[in-house]
Amino acid sequence: MNSKRFSIITGAAVFTLSCLAILLFTQAGTAAVKLSDDAERATNAGAILGEIMSAPDQDIPEALLKRAQGIAVIPHVVKGAFGVGGRYGKGLISQRNADGSWGTPFFIEIGGGSFGLQLGVEATDLIMVFTNREGIQPLLKGNLKLGADASATAGPVGRTAEAGTDVLLKSAIYSYSRSKGLFAGVALDGAVLSIDDSANETVYGKPFTVAKTSASKPTAAQMEVVGPFVLALQKYVSRAQSAAIPAGK
Numbered sequence: 001m002n003s004k005r006f007s008i009i010t011g012a013a014v015f016t017l018s019c020l021a022i023l024l025f026t027q028a029g030t031a032a033v034k035l036s037d038d039a040e041r042a043t044n045a046g047a048i049l050g051e052i053m054s055a056p057d058q059d060i061p062e063a064l065l066k067r068a069q070g071i072a073v074i075p076h077v078v079k080g081a082f083g084v085g086g087r088y089g090k091g092l093i094s095q096r097n098a099d100g101s102w103g104t105p106f107f108i109e110i111g112g113g114s115f116g117l118q119l120g121v122e123a124t125d126l127i128m129v130f131t132n133r134e135g136i137q138p139l140l141k142g143n144l145k146l147g148a149d150a151s152a153t154a155g156p157v158g159r160t161a162e163a164g165t166d167v168l169l170k171s172a173i174y175s176y177s178r179s180k181g182l183f184a185g186v187a188l189d190g191a192v193l194s195i196d197d198s199a200n201e202t203v204y205g206k207p208f209t210v211a212k213t214s215a216s217k218p219t220a221a222q223m224e225v226v227g228p229f230v231l232a233l234q235k236y237v238s239r240a241q242s243a244a245i246p247a248g249k
Contacts, residue, residue, distance in 0.1 A: 038107065038199050039225045045073035045092050046228035048125045048178065053236035057158040058183050060129060064155065064174060065237055070095045070130035071102075072193070073229070074110050078123045087111070089126065090196060092229050095136060095214055102233045103214040105226050107199035108139070112192050124179040126186075129155060135172030139193050140210050146173065147189035154185030 049071075053059045074091030087110070094105040110126065130136050135150040146152040155174030177186040200208040203225050218226060 038203055041075065041090055041107070041199075042092055042105070042226045043228040044075035046230075046232035048075055049073050049127065049229075049232040049236055052127065052176075052178060052183055055183065059158065060127070060174075060176065061156055061158065064129055064131070067131045068096060068129050068237065069133050070128075070136045071233060071237060072108060072126075072128040072130070074108070074126040074128075076123050077110060077126050087191070090199070091126070092226065093128075093136075093139070094229070094233055095133075100238070102230065102238065104216060104218045104222070105229050105233075106208075106210055106213055107196040107203070109194050109196045110191055111194075112190060124177045124186075126188075127176045127178075128152075128188075129174045129176075130172065131174065132172055139195065143192050143194040146175075146191045146193065152188045152191075154187050157184060 070093055072091060072093035074089045077087050077089030079087055089110050091108055091110070092105040093108050095103045097103050136144075138144040138149040144150060150172040152173040152175050153171035155176045157176070173188075175186055175188045176183060195210065197208065200213070203222055204213050218230070223230065
């Protein structure tokens with residue numbers, strides 16, 4: 001083999017290896033950015049829950065939190081670019097375990113629907129309190145249409161709502177929004193909750209299943225991502241917990 005041909009072959013090999021290295025580096029970088037986005041989502045969700053539950057007489061009533069079988073927080077839901085009233089956002093949800101603790105959260109998305117008293121508001125934070133497991137089941141199977149698969153009612157706010165405890169038990173889901181500092185119950189009819197498979201697979205790996213993830217304790221690496229939301233639930237919601245409500249109640 002002459003030196004010229006050898007140089008051409010060597011150059012081609014180096015070029016190929018360089019391309020592979022660039023491709024692997026790009027994929028790794030993309031995964032890192034994705035993981036950073038998911039971690040930011042969990043951090044924001046935990047911060048929103050903490051801020052709302054720390055506000056004097058402007059939080060979610062303790063009587064309602066005692067009945068909570070699931071808590072979803074979706075930061076910064078924005079008005080859709082297409083369609084009137086359409087909105088889109090990404091957040092997390094966690095289910096209460098049989099012992100009253102909170103299961104490992106998984107990532108969800110919300111889209112569509114008219115968000116009640118949000119006329120003219122470009123972005124809002126959403127919180128949903130699920131009072132029974134039937135309200136969560138459609139989501140675990142793929143998606144949940146609020147108002148159709150489960151009733152979704154504007155939630156009461158503050159201590160003055162404690163007197164209406166009997167009323168609180170009649171809806172599967174109580175929903176809230178925070179826009180420009182104002183926290184209030186909000187109707188979510190027509191909005192659809194769905195599982196964010198991409199985010200869940202990034203954080204928890206493939207194959208991802210809700211049942212397996214929710215029942216298992218998050219690893220140290222997973223807690224680096226979802227930890228802020230888990231800790232917020234433990235701090236602000238577990239304090240209001242009573243005996244867990246059996247499934248189907």
